[in-house]
Amino acid sequence: MSATTHHHDADSLAHKLNNATGVSPTRCYQCGKCTAGCPMAEEMDYTPSHILRLLQLGLEGSEDRVLRAYSPWVCLTCEVCYARCPQEVDIPKMMDFLRSESARLKKVNPRAADFLSFHKTMLDSIRYVGRLYEVGMIMGYKLRSWHFLEDVLMAPSLFFKGKLKLFPHLIKNRKNISQIFKKSGNARTEAAK
Amino acid sequence: MSRIGVFVCHCGENISATVDCAGVAEAMSRVPGVVHSVDYKYMCSDPGQTMIKDAIKEKKLDGVVVSACSPHMHEPTFRRACAEAGLNPYLCEMANIREHCSWVHEKSEATTLKAIDLVHKMVEKVKKNQPLYSIKVPVTKTALVLGGGIAGIQAALDIANAGHKVVMVERSPSIGGHMSQLSETFPTLDCSQCILTPRMVEVAQHPNITLYTYSELESMDGFIGNFKVRIRKKARCVDEKLCTGCGLCTTKCPTKKIPSEFNEGLGMRSAIYVPFPQAVPNKPVIDKTQCTFFLKGKCKVCEKVCPTKAIRYDQEDEIIEVDIGAIVLATGFNVLGAEHFPEYGYGRYRDVIQGLQFERIASASGPTSGAIRRPSDGTEPETIVFIACAGSRDEAKGIPYCSKICCMYTAKHAMLYKHKVHHGKAYVFYMDIRAGGKMYEEFVRRAIEEDDVKYIRGRVSRIYEEDGKLIVKGADTLLGHQAIEIRADMVVLASAAVANDGAEELAQKLHVSYDPYHFFAEAHPKLRPVETNTAGIFLAGACQAPRDIPETVSQASGAASKVAALFSQSELTREPVIAVVNRIAPPLYSTCTGCALCVPACPYQAIEMEEIKNRDGVVVKRAAKINPGLCQGCGTCVALCRVKAIDLQGFSNEQVFAELMAL
Numbered sequence: 001m002s003a004t005t006h007h008h009d010a011d012s013l014a015h016k017l018n019n020a021t022g023v024s025p026t027r028c029y030q031c032g033k034c035t036a037g038c039p040m041a042e043e044m045d046y047t048p049s050h051i052l053r054l055l056q057l058g059l060e061g062s063e064d065r066v067l068r069a070y071s072p073w074v075c076l077t078c079e080v081c082y083a084r085c086p087q088e089v090d091i092p093k094m095m096d097f098l099r100s101e102s103a104r105l106k107k108v109n110p111r112a113a114d115f116l117s118f119h120k121t122m123l124d125s126i127r128y129v130g131r132l133y134e135v136g137m138i139m140g141y142k143l144r145s146w147h148f149l150e151d152v153l154m155a156p157s158l159f160f161k162g163k164l165k166l167f168p169h170l171i172k173n174r175k176n177i178s179q180i181f182k183k184s185g186n187a188r189t190e191a192a193k
Numbered sequence: 194m195s196r197i198g199v200f201v202c203h204c205g206e207n208i209s210a211t212v213d214c215a216g217v218a219e220a221m222s223r224v225p226g227v228v229h230s231v232d233y234k235y236m237c238s239d240p241g242q243t244m245i246k247d248a249i250k251e252k253k254l255d256g257v258v259v260s261a262c263s264p265h266m267h268e269p270t271f272r273r274a275c276a277e278a279g280l281n282p283y284l285c286e287m288a289n290i291r292e293h294c295s296w297v298h299e300k301s302e303a304t305t306l307k308a309i310d311l312v313h314k315m316v317e318k319v320k321k322n323q324p325l326y327s328i329k330v331p332v333t334k335t336a337l338v339l340g341g342g343i344a345g346i347q348a349a350l351d352i353a354n355a356g357h358k359v360v361m362v363e364r365s366p367s368i369g370g371h372m373s374q375l376s377e378t379f380p381t382l383d384c385s386q387c388i389l390t391p392r393m394v395e396v397a398q399h400p401n402i403t404l405y406t407y408s409e410l411e412s413m414d415g416f417i418g419n420f421k422v423r424i425r426k427k428a429r430c431v432d433e434k435l436c437t438g439c440g441l442c443t444t445k446c447p448t449k450k451i452p453s454e455f456n457e458g459l460g461m462r463s464a465i466y467v468p469f470p471q472a473v474p475n476k477p478v479i480d481k482t483q484c485t486f487f488l489k490g491k492c493k494v495c496e497k498v499c500p501t502k503a504i505r506y507d508q509e510d511e512i513i514e515v516d517i518g519a520i521v522l523a524t525g526f527n528v529l530g531a532e533h534f535p536e537y538g539y540g541r542y543r544d545v546i547q548g549l550q551f552e553r554i555a556s557a558s559g560p561t562s563g564a565i566r567r568p569s570d571g572t573e574p575e576t577i578v579f580i581a582c583a584g585s586r587d588e589a590k591g592i593p594y595c596s597k598i599c600c601m602y603t604a605k606h607a608m609l610y611k612h613k614v615h616h617g618k619a620y621v622f623y624m625d626i627r628a629g630g631k632m633y634e635e636f637v638r639r640a641i642e643e644d645d646v647k648y649i650r651g652r653v654s655r656i657y658e659e660d661g662k663l664i665v666k667g668a669d670t671l672l673g674h675q676a677i678e679i680r681a682d683m684v685v686l687a688s689a690a691v692a693n694d695g696a697e698e699l700a701q702k703l704h705v706s707y708d709p710y711h712f713f714a715e716a717h718p719k720l721r722p723v724e725t726n727t728a729g730i731f732l733a734g735a736c737q738a739p740r741d742i743p744e745t746v747s748q749a750s751g752a753a754s755k756v757a758a759l760f761s762q763s764e765l766t767r768e769p770v771i772a773v774v775n776r777i778a779p780p781l782y783s784t785c786t787g788c789a790l791c792v793p794a795c796p797y798q799a800i801e802m803e804e805i806k807n808r809d810g811v812v813v814k815r816a817a818k819i820n821p822g823l824c825q826g827c828g829t830c831v832a833l834c835r836v837k838a839i840d841l842q843g844f845s846n847e848q849v850f851a852e853l854m855a856l
Contacts, residue, residue, distance in 0.1 A: 024642065026641050026642045027642055029638070030671050050673075053672055056648075057672070057677075059677065062672075
């Protein structure tokens with residue numbers, strides 16, 4: 001059940017979230033069960049229920065705090081929160097939205113820069129290859145993150161065990177994949193407006 | 194010489210496991226005056242009771258001692274058995290050898306000896322017992338309902354529909370109470386007046402109900418079934434029989450700028466006025482404190498315009514005396530006054546209002562015809578803040594209790610605001626949301642989820658004005674106690690529900706107890722919630738504690754059913770365990786010296802002074818007299834009386850001393 005009325009402030013982040021995903025922060029009654037069960041709560045700057053509270057109030061500055069939060073980037077999308085939420089608030093979906101929205105608005109938490117690089121590189125790999133292409137992804141990640149020497153020593157053994165293929169295995173019909181990307185990308189930008 | 198029978202019960206093994214019951218019976222048979230002494234496994238069983246009945250007849254017993262459990266458990270059982278055998282039931286007593294002996298001691302010789310002592314002292318008491326007869330009190334089958342709000346209306350209609358007469362007394366010019374001021378009611382949002390006014394009309398037209406509005410209780414005497422009540426019917430200055438309620442006088446009255454009580458000061462009324470269009474009765478009242486004629490001696494415009502010549506400036510208060518059998522107290526509540534909120538600027542800023550005022554603003558019959566407008570400049574508030582627990586749960590303001598209705602009406606207010614001002618922002622500062630009730634939690638969730646009312650958990654510290662805005666300073670304790678400032682156009686305080694003005698005096702007039710907050714006290718918080726400590730006086734609605742309409746209505750029906758039960762018999766039967774002042778032959782008449790110290794000592798106001806006259810009608814003595822209808826047999830007067838002129842029937846000094854001497 002999502003809240004749908006004309007009473008909501010159309011510019012608010014909560015409203016955009018609701019439009020894009022159907023998740024309504026007003027559903028949350030701040031019981032804290034999501035935070036209590038979240039395996040990553042200790043790593044987060046704002047716990048899941050805290051993020052929801054910030055969205056509910058929509059006070060000046062609180063939306064910015066949400067978009068610049070570290071939490072969405074450490075969320076594992078394990079869905080424990082969603083499974084246990086008495087009000088059925090789809091928190092993983094919300095976190096997903098917050099990641100793309102903060103990336104779009106260039107408000108990604110500095111601590112999460114590497115996560116964003118990884119996300120982007122991984123999606124690029126899927127977009128162009130149709131599946132994960134390890135070597136390409138590693139190179140892309142290193143170029144984006146500037147961590148050129150990190151984990152380099154692992155490469156030889158991985159290579160000799162056949163875990164790193166030099167050339168990508170392309171899937172059939174890559175056009176469909178790029179269409180999916182195009183469509184979902186458009187939809188997301190539309191909704192975010 | 195007495196002929197007493199002793200019956201020792203084993204209570205299965207409850208008693209016999211530690212007490213030698215046969216031994217007790219045997220010991221008793223040797224006590225002088227005991228002509229029959231037996232023991233049996235279950236005295237309360239049918240065969241056990243038959244044993245007692247047979248013994249009474251065969252041995253011509255004139256006293257019975259059942260040595261068994263607590264009299265709370267089976268005294269009525271055994272007294273009934275004795276009565277069936279032709280013995281006065283008050284000649285039967287119980288010796289408690291279970292709770293007082295077998296259950297609390299180990300099996301031993303001493304336990305049996307204690308049991309013997311307990312039974313023996315009761316045998317000595319029974320020797321002094323006198324036959325007593327239950328007291329019959331006549332009942333006047335007319336109920337007085339004090340208060341014409343929804344509680345009083347419901348109680349009056351229920352009693353009247355049960356076929357009994359009702360006298361309803363309402364302080365203000367119309368019945369309806371606070372409910373008539375409300376815009377919509379939670380959780381259904383149905384219009385308050387639409388569901389209330391038919392009931393008000395029903396009260397006015399009911400053949401069994403006599404309605405006195407603009408009237409107050411002057412005094413009350415008497416006791417359950419036999420109250421004598423004096424009602425002061427204040428002068429309306431209008432002949433109600435002639436007045437047709439055309440309203441010409443109210444429109445022509447030149448004094449029109451008087452803040453209307455019904456509109457909580459947000460609208461104006463004239464000096465001769467009907468509080469609201471749906472008032473029952475729809476007859477105006479002249480407010481003598483505002484009327485130009487009463488203040489300056491001239492005007493009389495209303496008299497000139499009245500087509501039926503119904504204006505009576507010389508009308509005087511009328512005292513009406515009525516005989517009443519039962520009283521239902523339904524005097525309602527009030528909201529905490531402005532002087533309690535200096536930090537919120539209530540009373541200083543016109544746009545800081547309380548809940549009842551918002552009800553009037555939101556009401557279609559209110560001063561703005563239901564449009565949400567600021568009292569100060571009549572503009573539509575873009576941002577509105579509701580503050581729950583304004584005064585409630587605030588020990589510093591002397592109100593540590595929860596007012597119970599505010600959570601729900603605040604949600605309703607915010608919802609009504611959002612329904613009428615679509616683009617507006619509504620904030621609610623709350624401490625907890627207490628939405629216990631059918632469909633209540635769902636209602637609050639609806640306000641939050643569908644109408645996007647922003648709930649902030651925290652108490653507002655202060656409100657001040659800046660550039661025409663009200664700055665509300667609060668905190669969001671859910672956001673790690675972040676301080677929050679909201680620039681509002683209007684603030685509504687859910688001010689605490691408090692006892693009505695004059696509740697204390699009224700309680701004292703009626704001898705009803707009240708709590709530290711002047712709400713009337715129920716006889717038992719769980720099992721006797723609609724009764725007071727004074728027999729025959731019942732409670733309904735928010736005069737007992739803050740409560741909402743559904744609860745008020747159910748309690749009123751509960752009180753009404755208590756009244757109907759009382760009226761179902763023409764006489765009341767009471768236990769004769771009451772205090773009696775002795776009366777003896779002339780020239781003494783009574784050992785009472787007439788010191789009258791017992792009169793104020795009696796917690797039930799049951800004692801009065803009586804003049805004893807000789808056959809020539811000359812007063813020869815003043816002595817105390819106890820009203821058997823009011824006496825509860827507590828014994829305070831017996832202990833107090835310095836000349837031992839008072840005795841408690843069934844527990845006389847002689848009986849108690851006989852018990853003690855047996856030990």
